Amino acid sequence: MFFMFRQLNQTKKIPTSLSKKYDFNGPRYTSYPTANHLKDLPSNQILDSIFRSVENQNKHKIYDLYIHIPFCRSLCYYCGCNKIITRHSFVATEYLAYLSKEWDIYKEISSNRIKLNSIHLGGGTPTFLNDEQLSFLHNIYVKDLVSEDAEQSIEVDPRTVDEARLRHIKSLGFNRISFGIQDLDTKVQISINREQNYRQILDLIIISRMLGFKSINVDLIYGLPNQTLATFESTLNKIIDLRPDRIALYSYAHMPSLFKSQKLMDENSIPNAEVKISMFQDAIKLFTMSGYDYIGMDHFALPDDELSIAKKQGRLHRNFQGYTTNLYETIGLGISSISQYQSHYLQNTKHIPDYYKAIDDNRLPIQKGISLNMDDLIRRAIIVDIMSHGFIVKRGYEDAFQIDFDIYFRDELFRLIDFERDGLLRIAGDEITITDLGWFFIRPIAMIFDQYLHVDRQKKQFSKVI
Numbered sequence: 001m002f003f004m005f006r007q008l009n010q011t012k013k014i015p016t017s018l019s020k021k022y023d024f025n026g027p028r029y030t031s032y033p034t035a036n037h038l039k040d041l042p043s044n045q046i047l048d049s050i051f052r053s054v055e056n057q058n059k060h061k062i063y064d065l066y067i068h069i070p071f072c073r074s075l076c077y078y079c080g081c082n083k084i085i086t087r088h089s090f091v092a093t094e095y096l097a098y099l100s101k102e103w104d105i106y107k108e109i110s111s112n113r114i115k116l117n118s119i120h121l122g123g124g125t126p127t128f129l130n131d132e133q134l135s136f137l138h139n140i141y142v143k144d145l146v147s148e149d150a151e152q153s154i155e156v157d158p159r160t161v162d163e164a165r166l167r168h169i170k171s172l173g174f175n176r177i178s179f180g181i182q183d184l185d186t187k188v189q190i191s192i193n194r195e196q197n198y199r200q201i202l203d204l205i206i207i208s209r210m211l212g213f214k215s216i217n218v219d220l221i222y223g224l225p226n227q228t229l230a231t232f233e234s235t236l237n238k239i240i241d242l243r244p245d246r247i248a249l250y251s252y253a254h255m256p257s258l259f260k261s262q263k264l265m266d267e268n269s270i271p272n273a274e275v276k277i278s279m280f281q282d283a284i285k286l287f288t289m290s291g292y293d294y295i296g297m298d299h300f301a302l303p304d305d306e307l308s309i310a311k312k313q314g315r316l317h318r319n320f321q322g323y324t325t326n327l328y329e330t331i332g333l334g335i336s337s338i339s340q341y342q343s344h345y346l347q348n349t350k351h352i353p354d355y356y357k358a359i360d361d362n363r364l365p366i367q368k369g370i371s372l373n374m375d376d377l378i379r380r381a382i383i384v385d386i387m388s389h390g391f392i393v394k395r396g397y398e399d400a401f402q403i404d405f406d407i408y409f410r411d412e413l414f415r416l417i418d419f420e421r422d423g424l425l426r427i428a429g430d431e432i433t434i435t436d437l438g439w440f441f442i443r444p445i446a447m448i449f450d451q452y453l454h455v456d457r458q459k460k461q462f463s464k465v466i
Helices: 016-021 045-057 090-109 131-144 163-171 186-192 198-211 229-242 260-264 273-289 306-313 352-360 374-389 394-401 410-421 437-447 451-455
Strands: 061-069 114-123 151-156 176-182 215-222 246-251 293-296 299-301 317-319 322-324 329-333 338-340 344-348 366-371 391-393 425-428 431-434
Touching: 016 273, 016 437, 061 090, 061 131, 090 131, 090 329, 090 352, 114 131, 131 163, 163 198, 176 198, 198 215, 198 229, 215 229, 215 273, 229 273, 246 273, 273 293, 273 437, 293 306, 293 374, 293 437, 299 306, 317 374, 329 344, 374 391, 374 394, 374 437, 374 451, 391 394, 410 425, 410 437, 431 437
Parallel strands: 061 114, 061 329, 114 151, 151 176, 176 215, 215 246
Antiparallel strands: 246 299, 293 299, 317 322, 329 338, 338 344, 344 366, 391 431, 425 431
16 A cells, blocks of 8 residues: 655644534544453453463564553652652662562463563653662563664653763663653743753753664643743744654643642643644644654654654554554553553553552453454554554455445444534545644544444543544
8 A cells, every 4th residue: 555645734723613623532542442441350361362372383472562660759740640659769679579570470471482572661750760770670671672672762751860870771772762841831840840951851862862862752741731822832942952853742631530630730721722722733833844744643753763754654553652663562561551462452450559469479460451353453443544644545444354344334434524524534435534634633533433432422531632
């Protein structure tokens, strides 16, 4: 299949009527079905079956590895991640010991036939760990990497590292680094309890380049308290000056009923949907004018970055970490981590006592899971293509899944007509194509193919789509 890549034309203002029309809640689709559909799963029989199939093949199977480090030294009010606020570093030492035991159980189940294509440390704050603890964690999995050059990425809070720490991280083989910046305006930083110095961030990125990290990413959030179009534009211009390889620009998800810390912020200072969509439009315009490619939904990358190349070649995908070039299944270690296999998602318990108890009993700490049926697999493929490539070719799904697309998705195609009237997509023969305007509303479009939302209209567990 031929994929045509083009930059978006973002010179026209988004109509207010559309901002209001689509100002509702919906998934971000880092998975389909979404994680809220995972159910209690008291046994490891599914996982045994997955890994026994590898053993029966008498060969290694390659996975990606995600490790969740839940600890943070201070509370960021906006955060919806599974985290533990503490200033005591010794709690991480015990946690790392259990991570090691958990990995040993995986290797035992698979008869030591697991190999790792990549690892990603997320959190929480992975750089909560000191140098000794990072070295211990690295030794847990290093022998299972496919090569010394395998991708190793780590999320970094700029307030927790200096040049010496970056040198140690690089010496362990980490080649991708992501700095959590969120916003550079002082008033916004105070509002979210995350004050950090721009000069320090600049120095850290300069040092990271000097050390030879393969890719440098920065995370930003739009829609935070006290953000305005003017202050956010200032932040965007400063980020452009930093010239990171990738930029992740997330929409703030305000759900104080789920995340109590968000109640500590002034709700009246949070930008409305119309302002948020203008912020996002400004970001696309500034980043693309500065040489970045718009990857999709919330990511930008320089033209020579792997994400950008994959986008142009039609190899872009999504998993629980967001956009990726990898097709490998993912094993998740640590509390709340989700493992993603071809037709199963399995999630660890979110609570440390339960996590420790399971591992002490020599069993994996899996609490929830879901087995994907054929309908799930078909709809997942479509949603991934919408989010990654912005178009659907019906014939491809008909050949892959032996369906008549127009009959199978008769109701969905009818609902898409309204999106076509709004100028968000075009339906022509065998293809459904997202327009430039439609990329701002990519989540509502993908939701049309979400069978679970059609059955259960309760969307309050999700953030606003704008």
